[in-house]
Amino acid sequence: MEIGELLLILAGSLAVSAFARWRGWPAPLLVVAVALGVSFIPGVPSVELDPEVVLTVILPPLLFSAALDVSFQNFTQSLRQIRRLGVGLVVVTAVAVGLIAYWLVPALTLPGALLLGAVVAPPDAVSASSIGRKLGLPRRVMTVLSGESLINDAASLTLFKVFVAVIGGSMFNVGGVLWMFVVAIVVGLAVGLVIGLVVQFIRTRITDSVVGTTLGLLVPFAAYAAGEALNGSGVLAVVAAGLYLGYNSPKTGYQTRLQEQPVWGSIDLLLEGFVFALIGLQVSGVVASVAQSPLGLWHSVALAAVVFVVVLLVRPLFIFAAYYRSRSKLLSITAREPHRFSLRRLPGIRRLKHHPGPELSWQELTVISWTGMRGVVTLASAAAVPTMMVSGDFEGRETIILVAFVVTVGTLLLQGLTLPWVIRRLGVIDDAQPERDGEQEVRIFELSVRETKDYIDQHRDEWAKRYGDANLDRSIAVLKRQFERQVTVLLEENNLDQQDIDAPDIDTGDAEKPRLSGPELTELRRELIGYRRSIVLRQRNAGELDEEVMRSVLRGLDAEELALDTSTVTRNRS
Incomplete structure (x- = not known):
């Protein structure tokens, strides 16, 4: 991407986002819609998404900023629900999509179909959070949505690495996959907490707010790079550092707090607009490349439609079944052993009781089920799918990219546009x-x-x-x-x-x-x-x-x- 194109996309997405904010509309949805229309204008150059740039430059600050704003207190209270959606639902979605895709298109191969499942598994709560906050969703619902978006990327990217390795010739075994998950979680959390401790130690001992704010800007990139370098989850490292620093931010100088809030707000606005603009601008180019692929356009479109439906159905089925099963089980356990679960004490974090979490009504579960919009991680993962497999060229790469775009754009437009109506219709609004x-x-x-x-x-x-x-x-x-x-x-x-x-x-x-x-x-x-x-x-x-x-x-x-x-x-x- 040329510097001129980059500046044009940034300026255009910022203008559309500003107009959406002025009108009170969800900015991500309008940016996607405008960019989608622009991509089909004759003469508009094709824009390529560099997955390395997205995962190392765009994703870390967005995750870090979101983690800073999340209430650690509410996060821990809803941890079981967040973990169930952020990890369990990602795995179930990846397996369900992978098996159905392999059954419909055997040419993808089973590892390739599961790779497709990992790509489309993680929702992005940016647009859902903006809509929910504006309409007054209950805080317990917003906590679950925000917490899920912080950890589901780590689960999906770990699965993605596993299936990419299998495509490249590595042997697949369940024990190896579980071990990779454990290493990614432990190393990622450890790296993030260490970086958070070091940065907090420094920021409580300096009085220059400019230096403190600038140091904070470096944290997400350092955490992600260190986590990945040590074979852990860079995403979890960023989230852990953000949660720790956000919880302890009241202990830093007041000038740093006042200064960094508008800084992160501006970064979020710019990066979110840029990402959703990229989503829309690439659609026409993806369609053209799939038309020339071995599987062909119509087979790929049919597969994309089926995967889109599967993604829509798996989320509510899992959420309702897992919630009611877990709720009854945990309430029984905590009735017998009310102090069984607690978080270990960390420097700067008080001991907090770990309980089943706030009770959610069926209306609130329905709203959570309808917030499965996909985003930047799905597109970055699709763009990072390898072109080669152990037996030669990987013929399903273009199809995976098309499916990822259909699911992303489809969920953003369908669920994003109807989510306000669903919230109002079900009355899931906490006016009090x-x-x-x-x-x-x-x-x-x-x-x-x-x-x-x-x-x-x-x-x-x-x-x-x-x-x-x-x-x-x-x-x-x-x-x-x-x-x-x-x-x-x-x-x-x-x-x-x-x-x-x-x-x-x-x-x-x-x-x-x-x-x-x-x-x-x-x-x-x-x-x-x-x-x-x-x-x-x-x-x-x-x-x-x-x-x-x-x-x-x-x-x-x-x-x-x-x-x-x-x-x-x-x-x-x-």
Whole structure:
């Protein structure tokens, strides 16, 4: 791909994404549709997808950014459901598609047909997440979808490697496949956690937010490369590093948090638009190449149609059967042994109980079943299918690529366009979630104000020696009055009464006393913000505060500290 073509695709996909966001439409779907139409315009050059670039340059930052945003707290609570979909469903889909494809087109060979199954197995939740978030899907459903998308790529790529090796002449055995899975998981997780620990150690000890943010940008590429180099899963390494750093991000400097959020948002917008543009732009070229392949266009199209139907059917069948079977079994186990499962403690991660996960209704399971849109990993895997096998040319390569494109584009357009209707029709919308979050935010703010008031009283004598009695008392009164005003504003915004949260009655003190100087008051305020932040983290770690709400509260505290620093800089300049 020439640099001019690259810039044109980036600019075009960004323009379409911007228009979709402005209109409130799912940007990935519109980008695919526009690119699909452009690909059939006469004179438009064919665009080739480099699988190495996709897997090493595009996929890692997208996965890492998604892992940063996932609530580790909710992720662990839904781990069984996530693992069942991210690994079990991928394997079942790959085997089902492979066996049916081999039965219909024996020329593919069994390893080639299973390779096709591995290619089309992993869903991509980018478009589903954007639709679900906009329509207000329950948080437990969003957690399952996001978690599945983080680990299913690792399972499918591991299967892909296995069947590529078989096509290349390696012997297939179940024990070898299982061992490869174990190595990929263990090494990938270990590499990701080590990199996360090292980066977290560095970022908590530097004050330069530009350096901290830049270091974070390098993490997904380093994690993926190291994981793959050590025969592990680069995808799991990226996910593990992202989850660890996301969970511990409140312990880094506030400037780094404020700075990296818009940076990752911009990267996501650019890369997602680029990937979905590539999906649409390649369709015409793929059709032309398949028409000249040994299997022919119509045989390949027929196979693609059958695989498309199989992919649509396998997901709901597996989800409903596995969920109800697992739910009844796990509830029986946990009733007898409620503390049987727990996660090992890692540095920076509190011990969290591992339970069957939140209960899902049949309507929620139906929505999850209809979010099987395929994406970048399916296309990158298809493009990486080898041209040779042990017995000579691999004649099914073009057919596999066509099937991958049909499944990807078909699921994006069919499921993506109808998913909003399915969600509304089944009523899988949690309109009360913002209200619950608001109430929880007010409660944690009230708790932090109450405990900060006690903290002030406990440290008053210590501060008096540092600042002087008279000046300190007036400043304490001002700070307490500001806390009270903030509580009042939050109560009004969330339509709550004072008694709903038992907000403290804060004494504002004598307003006529002298105040501390600007730098002294700034120092005192920064200490109190740090204490309030520690209260928020304590409640999160104890499981008393939802991680999504914690991030909202921390953004408010970060903004307060940024305002302090900004006013200090302004005073110094003047």
